[in-house]
Amino acid sequence: MNGTIPAPTIEYGMLAPMLVVFGAAILGVLVEAFAPRYLRSAIHLPITLLSLLISFVLIVWQWVEGVPTKAAAMGAIAVDGPAMFIWGTILVLAFVSVLLIKDEGHFVGAAAAVPGSVEEEQALYEGAAHTEVYPLVLFAVGGMMLFPAANDLLIAFVGLEVMSLPLYLLCGLARRRRLLSQEAAMKYFLLGAFSSAFFLYGTAMIYGYANSLDLAKIGATLGAVGGQDMLLYIGGAMIGVGLLFKIGAAPFQAWKPDVYQGAPTPITALMASGTLIAAFGALLRVFWVALGGLDWNWRPVFYGVAILTMLGGAIFAITQTDIKRMLAYSSIAHGGFLLIGVIATGSAPAQNTSALSGILFYLVAYGFTTVGAFAVVTMVRDAGGEAWHLSRWAGLGKRSPLLAGVFAFFLLAFAGIPLTSGFFGKYAVFQAAVTGGALPLVIVGAVASAVAAFFYVRVIVLMFFSDPAADGPSVVLPSRGTAAVVGLAALATVVLGVFPQPVLDLAHSAAQSLFVR
Amino acid sequence: MTTHYLVLSALLFAIGGVGVLVRRNAIVVFMCVELMLNACNLAFVTFARQNGSLDGQVIAFFVMIVAAAEVVIGLAIIVTIFRTRRSASVDDASLLKH
Amino acid sequence: MNNVPTLDDFGHDPLWITIIKAVAIFVFLMLGVLFGVWSERKLISRMQHRYGPNRAGKFGLLQSVADGLKMGLKEDIMPRTVDKVIYFLAPVILAVPAFLAFSVVPFGPMVSMFGHKTPLQLTDLPVAVLLVLATASIGVYGIVLAGWGSRSPYAMLGGLRSAAQVVSYEIAMGLSFVAVFLQAGTLSTSEIVSAQAQGGTWDVFGLSIPMPSWYVFSLLPSFAIYAVTMLGETNRVPFDLPEGEGELVGGFFTEYSSSLKFAIFMLAEYVNVFTVSAMAITLFFGGWRAPWPISLWDGANAGWWPMLWFFLKLAIVFACFVWIRATLPRVRYDQLMAFGWKVLIPVNLAWIMIAATFKAMRMPDTTRGVVLAIGAVILIGAFAIWLRFDTVNQRRREAKAAQIEAEFEQLREEPSAGGFPVPPLDLPHYHGVVPEQARRHADAKEVTSGSN
Amino acid sequence: MPWLSTLMGVSVLGALGVTLIRNDKLAKQFTLLVSLIVLALTVTMAVQFSPNGDQWQFQENHSWIPAFGVNYSLAVDGIALVLILLSVILVPIVVLASWHDAEKGRRSVRTYFSLILVLEAMMIGVFAATDVFLFYVFFEAMLIPMYFMIGSYGGPQRAYASVKFLLYSLFGGLLMLVAVIALYSIAGKNTFMLSDLIGTIQDVNTQKWLFLGFFVAFAIKAPLWPFHTWLPDAAAQAPAGAAVLLVGVLDKVGTFGMMRFCLQLFPDAAAYFTPLVIVLAVIGVIYGAIVAIGQTDMMRLIAYTSVSHFGLITLGVFAMTKGNPGAQDAGTGATLYMVNHGFSTGALFLIVGFLIYRRGSKFIPDYGGVQKVAPILAGTFLVAGLSSLSLPGLSTFVSEFMVLAGAYRLHVPATVIATMGVILAAIYILWMYQRTMNGPTAESVKTLPDLNAREKWVVAPLVALLLVFGFYPKPLLDVINPAVKDTLSSVSVTADQAAAASGVKEGK
């Protein structure tokens, strides 16, 4: 109790990008509280977009100024190369997702109203909209930024929750198919909370072992403390479970299809891109910085998990008849490919750099493509909302060749066909893995890619080579935002597929310094 | 001495975990999750005692907050579902099957 | 001042001294309840120009004893529908924490007890006040479970209301302590008392003006809020909504209509009153320290004397409870909640920030400018928000009034009502009994009680 | 002047232009124009090619993705040049031949022609790439336009066929990708340039694995027995024009890849696997021929003949290994065979396509006595068929003979068995001709019109080329021979040895 507490220092400048996002989120809450209903979304949108933009600019500025080499906020948050790269990516993707979110009609007016009840009708009649979506998204984005930058297991846990909690809510806000949406929210919530409990217990065990939560300190104590290896192993395993859950790696992938399907599609887009990126960032950081000395133990496990994830995702996707579920399984499979990159790390810094930059590039490429794909999904609608069943997509190429073409292009990018971003992403990861000696894994990855290609191609077949149903879904005229999203995603997919060098360079220089220790 | 607390915490965690897996009522599942979080807290505080550092206790604070936030959000979701379905059973929520 | 206990002085008592102290506290509380019930009835009667109990014993002093005996000899009713275990446990859960809070209340300084130097306090913890709050929280379980386990609408509603009220006021109460901790720099009750031994001095123009040492003076807003929350926490008038006879019969203990179970509820309520009073004394009134004129006598704060001061203070605070009960009418439930949430909490937070700013300003190595700026920002911000809230609330109230007016207007025009507002006559019965008319329609839906 | 990029650029720009033209007819004419321009440019380039100059000419080299050591590096040697020529000659013919193919009202006509042009660019790229990675990119990317051509414009089972085609190729491609990556990282040279990579892998065991990775991809593409099952489906379902490009050019990428990559990069492994590959090739020759005999669907029949022919080409390619005195001949023959096969099978597909377009059926029993009603059609059909069975005097004979002669020097039994394929070829071609063209004229074909002017223009160049190169293959051989020699030098057989050992000098 006695003794002085040195006043901590907080590098507000380094944390500014994150603080801007959180600040804007808080501002958004105030807008919710004080602005009149009819003005709210008009105020929210600029705040949200602007804050993401400012944050991005700050990151760029900081990048140009020089990447910090020391963790900020008393070692709690590491704003290093990879973190900044991940931040930038998340911000851009979040920006794009917000453009999707802004479209009317995705979110329910009164979430608590029972579907079909008087309250609901009244909310619809009044044109109520859940403008809380914007602050919630900002909070989620802030969490996504905090999670991979956390240099401390406690902060990682807080980041994990700040990221997840708003997403749980957002999942349940779909205007159409309310029950499905609510169910998705509940499943996501229960399983997410379950997994974060695992993460936390793992953290507790590691704390018991190392007497610190600082990743670098944990890394330093590996092997230095004797006799308590059991704590370390249990802790590492449980943290792994928590993180792998967020990634959606097998065998913790069960939530993904359900949640992706039930959530409002723009939110699915945000989750599929942002959450995955953030979770991978955190996974890499925790397992390199803190548990890097333990890689003899976790590497084989990850080996198995990666194989299971890739093959599981790809094979289960084949049986899907729902476009969103299919994309969810595809995201699982991609998680598996990314895990190959995690395993590709080795002892040599050069190898680590190439693996890390490969993963970073893959994340960018996949993020854009997936946002684009979900944006397309929002545009294909039936009377009851988006047309999810694959059979409804038959003949879309005839009905709306441009849209179907773009979607097919995204699918090809998912499949990793050359001249799309997906190819180089996969290539970068595979290459790192081969150099790192994980050739068998790469072969499995190639086989899984081939399997995965099957279901992507199947959708293309359906869209282009089947005749459209008479009462097929209509393709809505996209709003400017949605059109911009699709266009941007397509552009990114092309550009990254043809001239990946600039982004590769960026990823490389981000990965150059590796994680701050 | 502290081992007993750790064993207790592990036990609570296990009870919570098993509860999540076998119980069908969403609220009960949720409470089991909270039990797990509190088991973590117990472990943290125990380790703080054992290692002679205060960090563990501070962490427990943070965990409490997170748990509280989780309660708020989780209950909101579950109650909404309950209002639409008049049931909080996880089994009834089965629209999202393959 | 070596007779003032510090935290190090605790935890060395042999078990028998501990037991003696514990029994003493227990006995004190039991007697206190007996005496308290009597004095409350007596006082309130006098205030209402009545005599009050005057049959049993001198001045009716034995009235409480008589009541207690009577309760013990009454039939113990356990309604059919109750959840037996919960019904049985609820009074216990309510009563035990009420006693526990007293274990950290300091009654006096170090005294010699059978040759042992020991503080006049059962125990103290570095987090003593937290213990008080914790016991108060656990007490809520007793209330909720009593209501829940009774399985009757009145008890249920009473329990819920009570729980909501207690937790709401608990926040305000917890916040009102913060300023005290800020000043005292500790959570230990004995140390808070000793922190109030000496007031600071205020240096103005070279003059050293001694400041009063009790926190009730320096932290008056905190005390004011605490005083209100005391009433709310203990469900006393004017906040005795949970057991508001007019609307909820007995509230959460409606089904505990007789026998010793009811007595335990009564007991717990009075012990709670003593607890919050004791806390008020400890935190704001210098604890067992002698008040000003007496404190000039050196021996006032040594030996067993302080216990006397403590009891006197307790008696006065308790008397204030009674005085308030005799004076104020019961508030409406929504007013109660609104007051707790919309006034006490924000005011409290603002006050904490102001107090902290003051404190920061007096710290040696701070930039006053920064602190002042912060303070200004806080004040302006709070004021701005308040203004905005105020107008909004005003508008809302007016709108609501207009709406009600309109409703009345409409009803007045209904010829059958003869100008009086008449509720619709075809409502389903509140308790789910389907009226005859509705029963004829097969599709009529039964509405259970409590559905919203 | 960056010839090769220009060629590709013109095609791609042309493809973009086609999509912008709103009028279908104009679009077709535009496509034809673009393909002719490309042809003209290619011919101009080919004229400037000096056969005895550097191995690689018209080099272009730009850094593309330094992070992966990938260069945008194009160049042609004789082998690539003739294959590019083959492609650009076939494209205008195909465009002309497919004039009405896409007009069944289902799909956009413009897209079809645009896809052809995109495909043309990819075909040029894949033959011209001297960077392994770049080659892979084109190799895989090529699948997509073809996939859409089959899937969108093909026969009733087009979806099945196109998916099968894509997945087979993709699977092979992914295995190759793994091998490519492994090659890169094992070589450790931080580059994908073919010239830098040749000879870097010394360890035989490593070579074997990498060889397998590449070989399977090429074998699927080629298609070599037993990886051929996608071809009959794809070829039969594809529109005739697409089928020509598929079998005529795309599949050549497989054999081309074997020659360029499998042999040069992994000579020891190639030598090790030669017996196995040759056995497969010979099986392919015989199996393809026998199965072709049994077909009643003309498109499938031609597809199976291609399986047979590809067996021979592969035989030729793998006769180019260490220690074969006939390597030079075999290699030249195989290259020439690729070109000739493109023309002969192309002609066959197109003519059969015309026939089918007229009658609406692919099945041989539906025809009979067409000769009488459509003599020109029947005549050209016969010429194309005879070229397919390598009648002396037609260009295929030269190449087939060279392949067999070259292979005979080392693989006697295999060559003998493969020669039997020629006999079987006579059976399937002549029998098909007999059943469709001879005999009593079937009721349904009585009113069949003969070839119209457009169709004559389509067939004429092909027949002409078959005849010209049948009698005078020297220009081609002159271009091919030095390239094969250079290639052989990478395969560690010195050209002198090969030349000295080579007794027969056909066509010189």
Added chain:
Amino acid sequence: MQLYVPILVLAVLAAGFAVFSVSIAPFTGPKRWNRAKLDAYECGIDPTPQPVGGGRFPLKYMITAMLFIVFDIEIIFLYPWAVAFDKLGLFGLVEMVLFIVTVLVAYAYVWRRRGLDWD
């Protein structure tokens, strides 16, 4: 630990008394069975049948509970801060202002969304 023993002693004492009183109650009084007497008390009318599990009650209470959690958490942080205020100095003040402002934002939101109204 020593500090907590006295609390335990007092708890045992109090619990003993409470349990004793509650359990002695049925034996000290008379027993006169009466059907109506054993019904739940509802001012004389037939008692409402209670649904299994206690039935449902207004959501309002849950919102209060949630708000309580939020503010209780705030208090958790205020206490250590208050105690250590001297040591933290200006930094502590600034951070706490930020923290309280953040909480107040949520508070304002709830207020404006009528989460604090009870009607």
